[in-house]
Amino acid sequence: MEPLPQNGAHLLSPWEPGVLGLAVYAGAALLMLAAILFLTSWLGEHKPGPAKDLPYESGILPTGSPRILYAIPFYLVATFFLIFDVEALYVFSWAVAFNDLGWTGWLQMSVFIAVLFISLIYVWKKGGLDWGPESRE
Amino acid sequence: MGSGIPRINKTSDALLGALDNLFNWAHKNSLWPLFFGLSCCFIEEAAAFTSRYDLARFGSEVLRGSPRQADLLIISGTVFKKAAPMVLRLYEQMSDPKWVISMGSCANSGGMYDVYSVLQGVDQILPVDVYIPGCPPRPEALEEGIILLQKKIGSCERPARPVLHRAGGWEGTTAAILEDGYTKTRDTRGPGFEGIAERGTSLTPPRFWGSRSDLMWTPPTPRIEPTEREKSLADALRERFGDFIRPIEHSVDMPAYDVDGSRIKDVLRYLKTSPEAHFVRLDDVTAIDESARRDRGVTAPEGEGAPSSEHPPDYTLVYHLLSYESASRIRLKVGVRGSDPAAETITDIWPCANWYEREVYDMFGIRFNGHPDLRRILMPPEWQGHPLRKSHVYRATEMAPYTLEDARAMQPLDGRYFVEGADRDDTIILNYGPHHLGTHGVCRFVLALRGEEIVDLGADIGYHHRAAEKIGERQSWHQFIPYTDRIDYMNGVNNNLAYLNSVEKLAGVTVPDRARFIRVMLAEMFRINSHLIWAGTFLHDIGMMGLNFYAFREREQLMDIIELITGGRLHPSFFRIGGVAMDLPDGWREAVDAFVRIFPSRLKEYAQLAERNPIVKARTVGIGVLSKEEAIEWGLTGPNLRACGVEWDLRKKMPYAAYDAFDFEIPTRTAGDCYARYLVRMDELRQSLRIIEQAARNMPPGRHITEDYRYAVPDKRDTLKDIESLIHHFVNVTRGPKMPKGEAYVPGEVARGEQGYYVVSDGMNMAYRMRIRGPDFAHLQAMPRKIIGRPIADFQAMLGSMDFIMPDCDR
Numbered sequence: 007m008e009p010l011p012q013n014g015a016h017l018l019s020p021w022e023p024g025v026l027g028l029a030v031y032a033g034a035a036l037l038m039l040a041a042i043l044f045l046t047s048w049l050g051e052h053k054p055g056p057a058k059d060l061p062y063e064s065g066i067l068p069t070g071s072p073r074i075l076y077a078i079p080f081y082l083v084a085t086f087f088l089i090f091d092v093e094a095l096y097v098f099s100w101a102v103a104f105n106d107l108g109w110t111g112w113l114q115m116s117v118f119i120a121v122l123f124i125s126l127i128y129v130w131k132k133g134g135l136d137w138g139p140e141s142r143e
Numbered sequence: 144m145g146s147g148i149p150r151i152n153k154t155s156d157a158l159l160g161a162l163d164n165l166f167n168w169a170h171k172n173s174l175w176p177l178f179f180g181l182s183c184c185f186i187e188e189a190a191a192f193t194s195r196y197d198l199a200r201f202g203s204e205v206l207r208g209s210p211r212q213a214d215l216l217i218i219s220g221t222v223f224k225k226a227a228p229m230v231l232r233l234y235e236q237m238s239d240p241k242w243v244i245s246m247g248s249c250a251n252s253g254g255m256y257d258v259y260s261v262l263q264g265v266d267q268i269l270p271v272d273v274y275i276p277g278c279p280p281r282p283e284a285l286e287e288g289i290i291l292l293q294k295k296i297g298s299c300e301r302p303a304r305p306v307l308h309r310a311g312g313w314e315g316t317t318a319a320i321l322e323d324g325y326t327k328t329r330d331t332r333g334p335g336f337e338g339i340a341e342r343g344t345s346l347t348p349p350r351f352w353g354s355r356s357d358l359m360w361t362p363p364t365p366r367i368e369p370t371e372r373e374k375s376l377a378d379a380l381r382e383r384f385g386d387f388i389r390p391i392e393h394s395v396d397m398p399a400y401d402v403d404g405s406r407i408k409d410v411l412r413y414l415k416t417s418p419e420a421h422f423v424r425l426d427d428v429t430a431i432d433e434s435a436r437r438d439r440g441v442t443a444p445e446g447e448g449a450p451s452s453e454h455p456p457d458y459t460l461v462y463h464l465l466s467y468e469s470a471s472r473i474r475l476k477v478g479v480r481g482s483d484p485a486a487e488t489i490t491d492i493w494p495c496a497n498w499y500e501r502e503v504y505d506m507f508g509i510r511f512n513g514h515p516d517l518r519r520i521l522m523p524p525e526w527q528g529h530p531l532r533k534s535h536v537y538r539a540t541e542m543a544p545y546t547l548e549d550a551r552a553m554q555p556l557d558g559r560y561f562v563e564g565a566d567r568d569d570t571i572i573l574n575y576g577p578h579h580l581g582t583h584g585v586c587r588f589v590l591a592l593r594g595e596e597i598v599d600l601g602a603d604i605g606y607h608h609r610a611a612e613k614i615g616e617r618q619s620w621h622q623f624i625p626y627t628d629r630i631d632y633m634n635g636v637n638n639n640l641a642y643l644n645s646v647e648k649l650a651g652v653t654v655p656d657r658a659r660f661i662r663v664m665l666a667e668m669f670r671i672n673s674h675l676i677w678a679g680t681f682l683h684d685i686g687m688m689g690l691n692f693y694a695f696r697e698r699e700q701l702m703d704i705i706e707l708i709t710g711g712r713l714h715p716s717f718f719r720i721g722g723v724a725m726d727l728p729d730g731w732r733e734a735v736d737a738f739v740r741i742f743p744s745r746l747k748e749y750a751q752l753a754e755r756n757p758i759v760k761a762r763t764v765g766i767g768v769l770s771k772e773e774a775i776e777w778g779l780t781g782p783n784l785r786a787c788g789v790e791w792d793l794r795k796k797m798p799y800a801a802y803d804a805f806d807f808e809i810p811t812r813t814a815g816d817c818y819a820r821y822l823v824r825m826d827e828l829r830q831s832l833r834i835i836e837q838a839a840r841n842m843p844p845g846r847h848i849t850e851d852y853r854y855a856v857p858d859k860r861d862t863l864k865d866i867e868s869l870i871h872h873f874v875n876v877t878r879g880p881k882m883p884k885g886e887a888y889v890p891g892e893v894a895r896g897e898q899g900y901y902v903v904s905d906g907m908n909m910a911y912r913m914r915i916r917g918p919d920f921a922h923l924q925a926m927p928r929k930i931i932g933r934p935i936a937d938f939q940a941m942l943g944s945m946d947f948i949m950p951d952c953d954r
């Protein structure tokens with residue numbers, strides 16, 4: 007593995023040669039997708055029937071529409087997950103520049119993680135991670 | 144199948160031929176089976192996927208749960224008219240090209256169930272590529288079926304042309320749907336024999352013109368002597384209810400009373416609550432259609448004049464109650480009259496009477512005034528008539544053939560009729576079953592969900608109604624034994640035993656010791672068998688797949704022993720009136736000993752796998768709790784009852800067979816949750832092993848069948864020596880023995896709970912009425928509803944922990 011450049015400005019890869027690579031890559035991906043889509047639709051057998059368009063529900067005709075007001079009890083859990091997940095990104099970028107940022111960086115990051123940890127405990131204690139019928143008991 | 148191989152005369156044809164081979168090779172080696180396990184055959188299908196048979200070798204080991212992911216439909220088991228529309232829909236929902244295997248005699252042709260509720264061959268509604276014969280076929284037979292299908296795909300299909308959009312060629316099933324009278328016949332007599340009477344009709348109701356039972360003599364039924372307690376109860380009842388209640392003389396099994404319909408509720412309430420009686424459990428409610436009684440006289444009162452109590456009743460309602468304290472039962476009978484019969488509901492005394500009364504309504508057309516929800520329960524909603532009336536048609540072959548149009552028309556009721564709050568726009572209605580991995584059989588639950596939470600729940604049963612009770616009215620007392628095996632198809636001879644309990648009681652047959660010990664030993668093997676499959680599937684349901692493999696391993700070892708002794712696997716039908724079919728073979732002891740030696744260490748393995756697993760505990764402890772009072776009130780039996788803290792096991796409390804000669808305990812738990820039910824069954828495995836060990840060690844010498852051949856099928860060796868035995872052999876294996884007039888109900892403890900046969904004899908060679916009480920009817924009514932208000936994941940844990948099986952619920 008190459009040692010990391012000492013100058014912070016070189017941390018990003020150079021822009022110009024990358025454009026061509028990106029374009030080739032995107033083109034190849036599109037081509038492959040198109041080929042797969044075409045082949046499956048052309049080679050696959052098409053025998054439409056009324057039953058095929060129905061949802062599978064253990065063999066019974068479904069009742070009502072699936073497009074309803076849907077209570078999402080784990081909505082909060084999902085939001086918290088997202089928040090903490092995004093925070094983790096900062097930790098990763100700091101880890102990449104660990105040597106450059108030195109002890110100051112370490113100190114700042116420690117405070118950041120500590121705050122994060124405290125907020126996790128806070129959310130936990132407040133019951134933000136419980137969901138389902140138990141949470142109301 | 145295709146009509147032949149097209150001639151190759153051009154280069155492009157050669158190319159297409161090569162492509163054909165390539166596509167066929169790919170098709171046949173990557174079949175994705177969709178299961179539709181309707182009944183017993185599915186157990187053998189499942190066994191084919193386990194390590195011993197290892198279906199993975201054929202490239203088709205992953206059973207799919209959804210039709211979208213599958214191209215091979217394996218229909219295993221009995222195709223019921225009520226379930227056939229779902230079979231058809233799943234077939235139609237599968238993507239093309241697709242193939243069909245029909246596994247087992249029932250799916251092939253209706254098998255031994257030529258009866259009103261069963262489709263006589265699934266090929267009447269969809270095309271079948273491969274038929275696998277057997278009842279059930281062994282796992283190897285399924286493998287052969289798959290090999291045959293692979294051969295068919297490899298040699299008979301030409302997929303290249305359709306795939307490349309050229310004319311010609313074919314792939315997938317090209318077989319035709321068969322039509323009765325044109326491409327298939329349902330006539331049991333076979334072509335050219337239409338002129339003769341159908342086999343057995345001369346002996347069966349309504350006419351009995353060929354029956355010779357009246358020429359035979361049997362001693363009257365033995366009579367039970369009432370205990371002191373029963374005598375004082377009889378006095379108390381006479382005092383309280385006077386002429387409204389009359390003891391029935393000459394009862395073989397328990398005190399029985401005729402009760403006037405106007406006072407039945409008072410009598411029942413008294414029996415339930417009074418301290419001297421305390422019959423707290425409603426065992427069963429059923430009815431008898433009295434119209435075909437042979438002593439009724441030719442002038443049947445059907446519709447003539449007003450019904451009066453002078454007439455013999457047209458129907459009799461029968462209530463069986465049980466008292467835990469005195470370990471005794473009582474039978475009450477209420478006559479019902481008229482062409483539109485009605486009675487009072489007792490759902491306000493026992494809530495569990497709800498389903499029983501619905502069943503009586505469905506089967507006999509007797510209405511119950513005041514019933515909260517009186518509608519059909521087993522039969523499809525649009526069914527005409529009431530099947531257990533004597534006037535209702537019996538055989539499917541007497542009815543018009545069930546066709547593709549019927550399967551399209553006969554749709555089950557929409558989910559909104561089973562739950563409340565279906566119209567709210569934040570509630571989703573979800574059908575859970577009949578085709579679902581988690582229901583362990585064809586049973587449908589309708590869940591009303593708000594988010595993940597279950598706000599209401601309804602059950603729709605009857606998809607597995609095999610009409611065993613109706614069949615019992617037309618099979619001789621011996622012929623019915625194989626049908627009992629299939630009542631609870633995981634329990635084999637345990638069913639035989641429960642049936643024979645009643646029959647032998649009725650006829651006063653004594654069974655020799657050796658036969659009684661053989662019965663107990665085999666019955667316990669099947670109990671282990673059943674619990675093992677349960678443990679594997681239950682843990683699988685809640686996310687732990689491992690135990691399944693081990694459980695099936697031990698099960699196969701037991702299956703080998705059972706096969707050595709009985710010659711059968713799933714359905715040995717090994718017990719006979721008065722004993723068992725044959726003596727133990729050489730080498731049985733070694734095989735049993737080997738199992739007894741190895742099984743304790745295996746049990747330890749299971750415990751380590753499951754009981755130290757925090758996820759298993761998190762999903763079961765405290766989930767689906769039933770209190771002791773609820774369990775008693777709703778008529779729970781077996782391990783489900785014992786997990787609620789009731790120490791009650793028929794083998795110990797009302798012993799039958801030879802169970803009083805054995806040393807074992809009744810495991811109980813008090814928590815009443817899913818985990819308690821798991822622990823109780825695990826403990827029962829140990830107790831069953833103890834019993835097997837004792838039975839093998841103390842196996843008495845002697846005969847395997849009684850010496851009194853009046854009712855028994857004689858030992859073959861005797862028939863070669865003396866004419867008496869030979870005559871009995873002729874009579875008892877052809878038209879069958881005549882049973883004395885009377886009735887008996889002596890349930891046995893099968894793996895899932897108490898299963899009982901209420902046999903009513905009119906002095907013929909077959910039962911007048913064959914009522915079957917299965918434990919799961921009560922369990923399914925009460926237990927799933929305990930999960931309302933919980934998330935849907937808990938529902939699956941509950942279903943798994945109940946250990947229910949549909950054939951003994953729907954019968």
Ligand code: SF4
Pocket residue numbers: 182183184219220221246247248249250254277278279280629
């Ligand atoms: S009775 Fe059971 S085992 Fe026999 S063919 Fe039918 S489903 Fe299979």
